[in-house]
Amino acid sequence: MEQDMSGLLALLDDVAGIAKIAAASVDDISANAAKAGSKAVGVVVDDAAVTPKYVQGFEPARELPIIWRIARGSVFNKIVILLPAALLMAAFAPWLVPPLLILGGSYLCFEGAEKIVHVLMPHDEHSGGPDGSHDVGDPAHLEEKKVKGAIKTDFILSAEIMTLALSTIDATEVWIQAAVLALVGLGITALVYGAVAVIVKMDDVGLWLTQVGRLGATRAVGRGIVKGMPWVMKLLAFVGTAAMLWVGGSIIVHSLAQMGWPLPEETIHHYAEAVAHGVGADLQAAALWIATAAMDFVLGLAWGLVLVPVVTKLVMPLFGKAGAQH
Numbered sequence: 001m002e003q004d005m006s007g008l009l010a011l012l013d014d015v016a017g018i019a020k021i022a023a024a025s026v027d028d029i030s031a032n033a034a035k036a037g038s039k040a041v042g043v044v045v046d047d048a049a050v051t052p053k054y055v056q057g058f059e060p061a062r063e064l065p066i067i068w069r070i071a072r073g074s075v076f077n078k079i080v081i082l083l084p085a086a087l088l089m090a091a092f093a094p095w096l097v098p099p100l101l102i103l104g105g106s107y108l109c110f111e112g113a114e115k116i117v118h119v120l121m122p123h124d125e126h127s128g129g130p131d132g133s134h135d136v137g138d139p140a141h142l143e144e145k146k147v148k149g150a151i152k153t154d155f156i157l158s159a160e161i162m163t164l165a166l167s168t169i170d171a172t173e174v175w176i177q178a179a180v181l182a183l184v185g186l187g188i189t190a191l192v193y194g195a196v197a198v199i200v201k202m203d204d205v206g207l208w209l210t211q212v213g214r215l216g217a218t219r220a221v222g223r224g225i226v227k228g229m230p231w232v233m234k235l236l237a238f239v240g241t242a243a244m245l246w247v248g249g250s251i252i253v254h255s256l257a258q259m260g261w262p263l264p265e266e267t268i269h270h271y272a273e274a275v276a277h278g279v280g281a282d283l284q285a286a287a288l289w290i291a292t293a294a295m296d297f298v299l300g301l302a303w304g305l306v307l308v309p310v311v312t313k314l315v316m317p318l319f320g321k322a323g324a325q326h
Contacts, residue, residue: 060204063200064200064201066143069147070147070151070154071193074154077151077159078181079185079186082155082158082185083178083182086163086165086181087177087181090174097163097166100163101163101167104251105252106248106307107160107248108251109245109300109303109304109307110308110311111244112300112304113308114304116301117305165180165185166181199229199232199233203229206224208222209221245304246296248300249295249298252299252303253265268296268299269292272288272295275287275288275291
């Protein structure tokens with residue numbers, strides 16, 4: 001009897017140990033996913049700011065189906081293509097992570113700087129977009145072109161998100177890395193495209209309130225939503241552009257330090273600490289973050305302005321010629 005009891009207690013002890021390990025693993029996955037998600041905030045804001053343009057000009061009934069199609073493409077990009085590629089890179093070529101992060105950070109800097117140049121410099125509002133959508137007359141064909149263009153853009157942003165997530169994972173176990181990447185990929189996709197769906201349909205909600213609201217206050221809220229949404233979209237675009245430049249600069253500086261050139265990161269940290277020491281103790285942490293982000297933003301903008309003519313005058317024409325040959 002005593003042997004049976006001791007065996008049962010040993011079994012229960014083993015089960016408790018397994019449960020502790022499982023709980024610790026869940027904590028590791030959650031902590032790593034939260035860390036990775038916060039690191040990718042700039043790309044997420046950019047994704048949410050960019051996507052609504054792909055449903056502009058369509059009937060309201062087609063807006064949510066288009067967003068759903070893009071979201072499904074985004075999940076396929078992240079889970080089926082990029083997640084296995086990230087795991088293979090982590091296992092066999094971890095040295096590729098910093099250069100890829102620099103490449104992705106440079107893309108963010110280029111996109112942010114290009115948007116600023118587009119606003120400040122004269123341009124043709126009626127010229128065709130990069131997907132040639134203005135030249136398509138058939139609505140079904142136009143929708144197909146828009147969705148494909150959005151999924152291509154999402155692939156680049158998703159690659160940056162997954163690479164960023166991979167660079168922040170502390171665990172060495174492959175299954176934990178896979179779980180973190182899957183959790184980050186699915187969570188960010190749901191967050192981005194859920195937010196996009198809400199943003200896109202808010203003007204319809206406002207219009208509906210103006211039509212069916214029984215109270216004057218309800219109708220006034222509806223009118224306020226309808227009038228305010230264009231400003232919300234402008235604010236979102238502004239925040240997205242700023243986030244791209246700030247995060248892009250930060251990624252490049254940190255990746256250069258990982259590759260053996262810590263001078264830019266150390267210099268920015270030195271000046272940010274000097275700014276933080278100039279304010280009260282209660283505000284030092286906030287001042288340090290703001291000063292660092294501001295310098296990362298300036299660096300990202302400067303690098304982006306260098307890349308704009310290189311990409312638009314050299315890289316894009318070369319890709320265009322290559323595509324025409326095929």
